[in-house]
Amino acid sequence: MEKFDVIVVGAGAAGNAATYTLAKAGLNVLQIERGETSGTKNVQGAILYADALERIIPDFRDDAPLERHIVEQRIWIMEDKSHVGTHYRSDSFNEERPNRYTILRAQFDKWFSGKVRESGALVINETTVLELLKNDAGRIVGVRTDRVGGDIYADAVILADGVNSLLARKAGLREEIEARNVALAVKEVHFLPQDVLESRFNIQEEEGVVIEIAGTITRGMAGTAFLYTNRESVAIGIGCMLEDFKGSGVSPYTLLEDLKNHPSIKSLIAGGEVKEYAAHLIPEGGYKALPKLAGDGWLMVGDSAGFVNAVHREGSNLAMTSGRLAAETLIALKTAGKPATAANLQAYVEALNDSFVMKDLRKYQHVPALLEEKQFLTTYPTLLNRAAETMLRVDGVDKKTKQRSALGAFVQDRSLFGLMKDTYKLWRAFR
Amino acid sequence: MHIVVCIKQVPDSAQIRVHPVTNTIMRQGVPAIINPYDLFSLEEALRLKDQFGGKVTVITMGPPQAEDALRKALSFGADEAILLTDRAFAGADTLATSCALAQALRQIGEKEPVDLVFTGKQTIDGDTAQVGPGVAKRLDLQLLTYVAKIDELDLAGRTITVQRRAEGGVQVLKTRLPALITMLEGTNEMRFATMTDMFRAARSPLTVWNKDDAGITDISKIGLKGSPTVVSKVFAPKPKSVPAQMLDIGGKSQTEIADLIIDTLSAKHAPLYGELFDRAL
Numbered sequence: 193m194e195k196f197d198v199i200v201v202g203a204g205a206a207g208n209a210a211t212y213t214l215a216k217a218g219l220n221v222l223q224i225e226r227g228e229t230s231g232t233k234n235v236q237g238a239i240l241y242a243d244a245l246e247r248i249i250p251d252f253r254d255d256a257p258l259e260r261h262i263v264e265q266r267i268w269i270m271e272d273k274s275h276v277g278t279h280y281r282s283d284s285f286n287e288e289r290p291n292r293y294t295i296l297r298a299q300f301d302k303w304f305s306g307k308v309r310e311s312g313a314l315v316i317n318e319t320t321v322l323e324l325l326k327n328d329a330g331r332i333v334g335v336r337t338d339r340v341g342g343d344i345y346a347d348a349v350i351l352a353d354g355v356n357s358l359l360a361r362k363a364g365l366r367e368e369i370e371a372r373n374v375a376l377a378v379k380e381v382h383f384l385p386q387d388v389l390e391s392r393f394n395i396q397e398e399e400g401v402v403i404e405i406a407g408t409i410t411r412g413m414a415g416t417a418f419l420y421t422n423r424e425s426v427a428i429g430i431g432c433m434l435e436d437f438k439g440s441g442v443s444p445y446t447l448l449e450d451l452k453n454h455p456s457i458k459s460l461i462a463g464g465e466v467k468e469y470a471a472h473l474i475p476e477g478g479y480k481a482l483p484k485l486a487g488d489g490w491l492m493v494g495d496s497a498g499f500v501n502a503v504h505r506e507g508s509n510l511a512m513t514s515g516r517l518a519a520e521t522l523i524a525l526k527t528a529g530k531p532a533t534a535a536n537l538q539a540y541v542e543a544l545n546d547s548f549v550m551k552d553l554r555k556y557q558h559v560p561a562l563l564e565e566k567q568f569l570t571t572y573p574t575l576l577n578r579a580a581e582t583m584l585r586v587d588g589v590d591k592k593t594k595q596r597s598a599l600g601a602f603v604q605d606r607s608l609f610g611l612m613k614d615t616y617k618l619w620r621a622f623r
Numbered sequence: 624m625h626i627v628v629c630i631k632q633v634p635d636s637a638q639i640r641v642h643p644v645t646n647t648i649m650r651q652g653v654p655a656i657i658n659p660y661d662l663f664s665l666e667e668a669l670r671l672k673d674q675f676g677g678k679v680t681v682i683t684m685g686p687p688q689a690e691d692a693l694r695k696a697l698s699f700g701a702d703e704a705i706l707l708t709d710r711a712f713a714g715a716d717t718l719a720t721s722c723a724l725a726q727a728l729r730q731i732g733e734k735e736p737v738d739l740v741f742t743g744k745q746t747i748d749g750d751t752a753q754v755g756p757g758v759a760k761r762l763d764l765q766l767l768t769y770v771a772k773i774d775e776l777d778l779a780g781r782t783i784t785v786q787r788r789a790e791g792g793v794q795v796l797k798t799r800l801p802a803l804i805t806m807l808e809g810t811n812e813m814r815f816a817t818m819t820d821m822f823r824a825a826r827s828p829l830t831v832w833n834k835d836d837a838g839i840t841d842i843s844k845i846g847l848k849g850s851p852t853v854v855s856k857v858f859a860p861k862p863k864s865v866p867a868q869m870l871d872i873g874g875k876s877q878t879e880i881a882d883l884i885i886d887t888l889s890a891k892h893a894p895l896y897g898e899l900f901d902r903a904l
């Protein structure tokens with residue numbers, strides 16, 4: 193059987209970016225995806241960040257299936273019956289090359305996969321890679337698939353097989369991902385007629401709204417929720433750390449039901465018809481949970497490497513960027529006639545270090561630990577909402593007294609020292 | 624031996640929704656698959672090829688995306704794939720589809736005479752089961768529908784013997800070639816393609832035919848023009864809103880359970896009780 197320059201396992205954002213970049217440069221690439229068509233298994237909110245894709249396919253806007261570009265971002269801190277929040281909307285987001293879009297992953301991935309095929313890569317679907325093949329020296333030399341005659345060899349293997357990366361674990365390239373480093377998210381897509389949706393969210397055709405949500409809705413578990421507008425549907429989802437789910441015994445689906453029934457959300461999705469239900473893991477351990485990223489004959493990209501910025505809900509862009517950088521590293525080695533040894537693949541890690549991928553992950557490295565402290569998840573959201581209500585309710589009490597009582601509630605529930613400590617932690621985590 | 628298998632790419636019906644406002648079928652985002660019934664025909668054709676040698680050609684009439692269905696058929700082991708695609712075919716009903724396919728099959732036969740044609744029993748989207756018979760009629764092929772098993776293929780004597788599932792039993796039918804067969808579902812299981820076949824399917828060139836390539840000259844017989852069928856209305860059936868009623872049968876004997884069921888039913892449908900009573904007499 194023929195030998196390839198590179199085998200890419202997985203056709204998600206990371207695998208497609210890597211395969212496309214490699215094939216465009218003329219390398220002989222085989223991409224293997226277990227799904228019936230690329231994208232059937234992948235889950236995302238889904239916000240697409242244009243920049244990462246633009247660096248791979250500059251004119252993607254010409255034919256990619258984009259739902260809406262984002263003109264408005266809301267951040268809500270929820271309490272049981274209320275939310276306080278910020279709201280930023282600008283007409284300058286209605287630019288020629290918008291920066292963020294909502295997408296439907298199934299359609300987007302299908303499009304991306306089409307581009308990958310056009311680029312000259314050999315794409316094989318409905319085929320599962322069972323394990324990595326090693327030579328006597330321990331170097332990864334290929335993959336074993338579930339088909340007859342399915343051992344295939346290559347100079348390098350890119351692992352773009354997503355959050356679980358069973359393959360890396362089996363080959364002893366990484367540890368099993370810990371429950372405290374992975375979130376479980378559930379999401380639904382609700383169909384709404386376009387005109388209803390646009391009037392509800394106060395948007396024009398093609399404009400979109402993003403709502404990011406935190407607060408008591410996660411019942412003290414570390415997690416967030418979201419609502420995104422697509423062309424004719426809204427995506428609504430919620431996720432928390434797997435370990436917290438295990439600890440609380442609350443099911444993700446219960447949280448999603450709570451979210452849909454929250455008075456701030458209910459009217460936004462009323463009358464919608466559920467089109468899709470999905471659940472997926474997200475690696476949210478951040479910088480401190482990163483595994484080894486490359487070795488003899490292999491590289492890890494995207495979710496399999498744990499490249500997710502949970503604070504900004506960015507994943508697909510880190511996936512695409514790491515996929516591109518892995519490809520560029522291999523292209524450079526091929527051009528220089530150098531083998532894909534662990535030492536030579538260090539160039540990939542260096543390229544990552546120079547990019548926003550590592551810079552952002554490093555910046556937020558303290559956030560996962562922060563979210564293990566419950567005051568950030570329930571106490572503050574409750575206090576904030578109560579404070580807002582106290583200030584807004586006109587009931588004969590003067591504003592100064594109201595202010596004092598609101599502040600007093602913070603001190604009472606968290607103590608002055610606790611407040612100072614939390615401020616420091618927040619500052620350190622987000623500086 | 625040359626076998627042609629007609630396949631149709633259909634939306635995965637398990638994932639189709641009707642647009643709540645316009646009542647049109649929402650195909651957006653619904654994955655397309657090979658009509659599941661066609662896979663039984665394709666597998667049967669491939670088994671005949673395994674046994675007797677020869678060639679299996681697959682053909683589909685559809686939009687350019689139907690290429691995926693053809694490539695999949697190639698991965699299972701079909702030798703050649705023909706995509707019949709032309710704007711002129713759009714809006715075809717079963718009659719126009721049969722006419723177009725029949726002409727394309729004629730064209731295929733000019734180069735390599737066709738011994739057997741397979742189609743699925745029916746599709747999961749159109750569901751009419753008319754295209755197979757329609758093609759057979761136009762090409763004057765012997766028609767064998769609902770075939771459960773091929774007992775014998777005698778290439779020298781140019782006959783085929785099959786078991787056909789019919790109302791109340793099985794018919795054993797023998798006829799001459801060329802014939803058109805529609806296979807019954809569940810009669811075989813599609814093979815799992817080898818890696819080599821996957822590579823070949825992904826890389827082989829497709830034969831793409833427009834109406835001229837297929838030798839179609841009379842466009843009044845194809846596409847919308849050749850389709851006398853009119854869709855007057857499309858609507859989603861109302862979901863059944865009456866929930867199932869649970870009966871407590873704990874500790875009851877079979878007779879008591881039967882009585883309970885009859886009593887419960889007749890309490891809701893009085894005439895039923897009368898009818899049962901009459902019959903019992």
Ligand SMILES: Cc1cc2nc3c(=O)[nH]c(=O)nc-3n(C[C@H](O)[C@H](O)[C@H](O)COP(=O)(O)OP(=O)(O)OC[C@H]3O[C@@H](n4cnc5c(N)ncnc54)[C@H](O)[C@@H]3O)c2cc1C
Pocket residue numbers: 201202203204205206207224225226227230231233234235236237238239240241319320321322352353354355359377378379429431471472473474493494495496499500505506507508509511
């Ligand atoms: C609910 C939710 C909301 C999110 N929202 C956003 C968002 O709004 N914006 C954003 O940027 N990111 C978001 N993310 C994160 C984002 O979806 C991921 O970071 C991104 O999809 C990672 O891409 P990937 O290619 O690494 O992995 P995936 O997209 O998971 O792709 C992995 C692929 O590998 C295949 N595969 C796995 N194992 C094998 C095998 N053994 N053999 C063959 N194939 C295999 C899988 O079938 C799959 O296609 C969200 C995630 C979730 C769960």
Ligand SMILES: Cc1cc2nc3c(=O)[nH]c(=O)nc-3n(C[C@H](O)[C@H](O)[C@H](O)COP(=O)(O)OP(=O)(O)OC[C@H]3O[C@@H](n4cnc5c(N)ncnc54)[C@H](O)[C@@H]3O)c2cc1C
Pocket residue numbers: 629630631658660661682683684685713714715716717718720724741742743744745746748749750751752753754755850852853854
């Ligand atoms: C008025 C009208 C307008 C229509 N307009 C459109 C339209 O614009 N676009 C559209 O996509 N559909 C359209 N359809 C549906 C389309 O005409 C039917 O799906 C098609 O004629 C096949 O009928 P069927 O699905 O019932 O197949 P059946 O008769 O149930 O199929 C039996 C077997 O015939 C073979 N077969 C059927 N169709 C094909 C094919 N195309 N290529 C190869 N083999 C085939 C397969 O082996 C299949 O298992 C329309 C139907 C009507 C009635």
